[in-house]
Amino acid sequence: MLRITDVHAGYGATPILFGVSLEVPSGEAVALLGRNGMGKTTLMKTAMGFLKPWRGAIEFDGHDLTRLTPHEIARLGIGLVPESRRIFPGLTVRENLELGLSAVANRSAALRRRRFEEVFHHFPRLSERLEQPGKTLSGGEQQMLAIARVMMAGARLILMDEPTQGLAPAFIRLIRDMVTELKRLGVAVLLVEQNARVALAVCDRGYIMEKGAIVFAASATELRESPVTREKLGV
Amino acid sequence: MAWRALAAFAALATLPALPGLPTYYLLLAFDALLFGAIAMSLDLLMGYTGLVSFGHAAFYGLGAYATAILLERGVLSVWACLGAALVVVGLYAAIVSYFATARRGIYFALLTLIFAEVVYTFFRYTQTFGGSDGIQGLPDALLWRGVAIDTPRRKYYLVLVYLAAAYAICRVVVTSHFGRVLVAIRENEDRARFLGYNVQRYKMAACMISALLTGTAGAIYPIRSAFATPDLMLWTESGEFIISVMIGGLGTLVGPILGGAFFTILRDKASSFVDWYFIVIGGVLVLIVLFMPAGLLGVRRLVGFRQWRHGA
Numbered sequence: 001m002l003r004i005t006d007v008h009a010g011y012g013a014t015p016i017l018f019g020v021s022l023e024v025p026s027g028e029a030v031a032l033l034g035r036n037g038m039g040k041t042t043l044m045k046t047a048m049g050f051l052k053p054w055r056g057a058i059e060f061d062g063h064d065l066t067r068l069t070p071h072e073i074a075r076l077g078i079g080l081v082p083e084s085r086r087i088f089p090g091l092t093v094r095e096n097l098e099l100g101l102s103a104v105a106n107r108s109a110a111l112r113r114r115r116f117e118e119v120f121h122h123f124p125r126l127s128e129r130l131e132q133p134g135k136t137l138s139g140g141e142q143q144m145l146a147i148a149r150v151m152m153a154g155a156r157l158i159l160m161d162e163p164t165q166g167l168a169p170a171f172i173r174l175i176r177d178m179v180t181e182l183k184r185l186g187v188a189v190l191l192v193e194q195n196a197r198v199a200l201a202v203c204d205r206g207y208i209m210e211k212g213a214i215v216f217a218a219s220a221t222e223l224r225e226s227p228v229t230r231e232k233l234g235v
Numbered sequence: 236m237a238w239r240a241l242a243a244f245a246a247l248a249t250l251p252a253l254p255g256l257p258t259y260y261l262l263l264a265f266d267a268l269l270f271g272a273i274a275m276s277l278d279l280l281m282g283y284t285g286l287v288s289f290g291h292a293a294f295y296g297l298g299a300y301a302t303a304i305l306l307e308r309g310v311l312s313v314w315a316c317l318g319a320a321l322v323v324v325g326l327y328a329a330i331v332s333y334f335a336t337a338r339r340g341i342y343f344a345l346l347t348l349i350f351a352e353v354v355y356t357f358f359r360y361t362q363t364f365g366g367s368d369g370i371q372g373l374p375d376a377l378l379w380r381g382v383a384i385d386t387p388r389r390k391y392y393l394v395l396v397y398l399a400a401a402y403a404i405c406r407v408v409v410t411s412h413f414g415r416v417l418v419a420i421r422e423n424e425d426r427a428r429f430l431g432y433n434v435q436r437y438k439m440a441a442c443m444i445s446a447l448l449t450g451t452a453g454a455i456y457p458i459r460s461a462f463a464t465p466d467l468m469l470w471t472e473s474g475e476f477i478i479s480v481m482i483g484g485l486g487t488l489v490g491p492i493l494g495g496a497f498f499t500i501l502r503d504k505a506s507s508f509v510d511w512y513f514i515v516i517g518g519v520l521v522l523i524v525l526f527m528p529a530g531l532l533g534v535r536r537l538v539g540f541r542q543w544r545h546g547a
Binding site for chain 2: 048050069070071073074075079080082086087088089090091095098099100102103149153
């Protein structure tokens with residue numbers, strides 16, 4: 001589904017990614033692990049089109065993403081849940097959700113109703129807070145909203161950047177369950193995490209990134225057992 | 236909301252009926268409302284989309300010249316003047332907004348300023364259009380055959396109708412889904428991008444609406460003043476529009492109308508007492524910024540204002 005091949009990228013003249021290759025198959029959850037400053041977020045930005053790779057290929061369902069702009073990539077069905085819950089703080093919960101839906105082509109009243117129902121089914125808490133401005137939500141609720149927003153858009157692949165960062169344990173469990181649920185719905189997830197334990201509990205495969213390169217790739221089971229995981233991530 | 240707006244416009248409509256109101260004040264009211272309407276149009280960009288245009292004087296001035304050139308050549312219909320202004324300003328605004336919205340932040344402000352200065356220089360040095368004197372001594376425009384807009388009262392009603400229409404358009408824009416996307420862009424344009432919005436196209440559309448409304452105001456101005464000069468396009472004029480928006484309150488529409496009116500009246504009053512009136516205006520502005528940083532109308536209602544200020 002998403003295939004990243006030998007991608008080099010950076011800011012200005014500073015290289016950050018040194019030939020990263022990674023694959024997210026349809027309907028699977030893949031973890032991208034690594035400590036701070038290893039290039040995980042840069043890889044997300046590159047996949048989403050905010051950063052043009054210097055070399056390498058990024059493909060999604062046969063589309064060459066390196067030639068597309070972020071809004072075109074979003075319309076192909078890739079949803080981004082960015083680091084530290086980037087919702088629109090001044091807009092209400094309902095408006096945030098509407099914004100997620102309305103970028104989609106051919107939306108209908110029926111689709112709108114169905115998507116809202118789906119979101120309320122998974123996040124009943126949001127339905128109680130529809131008219132509240134986004135900034136009045138708790139951190140965990142904002143994270144729900146960020147995920148719900150890409151669900152409204154009907155994303156087939158969701159990129160989540162550190163979704164559990166700074167959240168209470170109850171919300172971390174909720175995010176974990178959510179990833180499992182998304183997989184069940186056939187949505188692929190690329191989960192960028194520092195919290196390897198949470199990520200490996202729900203993902204099928206994992207990659208460990210270090211200094212802008214993938215240093216280890218294996219199934220989640222293997223990664224859980226491997227001494228490399230402990231060495232690289234300290235868990 | 237709607238009934239309050241209607242009440243306000245009804246009150247303004249009775250203004251000429253005030254017994255003993257000097258013509259001078261009716262014309263000052265004209266200027267105040269026109270300036271307020273321009274500030275409101277600029278608020279669509281500044282308050283809602285988060286774009287600060289330093290070139291609105293060019294839209295204003297081009298609209299004024301469109302009317303002046305037609306009136307000078309004997310085309311007296313208001314509708315022809317407004318139509319010509321919309322076409323000219325629309326073409327110019329399409330070019331400016333295309334290039335300006337390709338860039339973010341300060342570059343948007345600079346590009347709008349540079350384009351406006353080019354237009355200013357063109358009219359300042361083109362003798363066909365009167366050079367630095369502009370076009371003076373224009374005849375009265377006609378609403379339709381035989382009905383000239385020749386009294387201060389008729390001129391006042393013209394600007395009032397324009398303000399009401401412009402307000403209705405702006406209100407519809409900001410309450411529509413389109414308006415929500417503009418606010419989303421102001422709050423964070425990358426977030427709007429990764430949700431699938433073509434941000435530049437939305438910004439361009441906002442610029443066009445704002446420019447056309449400002450150009451229409453420009454087209455109305457010579458109908459009252461009987462002249463158009465290149466000074467209307469000077470960057471200081473753009474600066475005064477921006478100041479009016481800030482005085483009134485960003486992102487409120489009504490605030491900038493008040494701000495523009497307040498600024499016009501303050502300038503008029505100060506300049507009739509002293510020559511150095513800009514110092515007076517400056518002093519008042521400093522006080523407003525210090526003690527009413529949210530503007531006359533306050534900005535508590537403005538969605539995400541704090542975020543916008545701190546996160547910009």
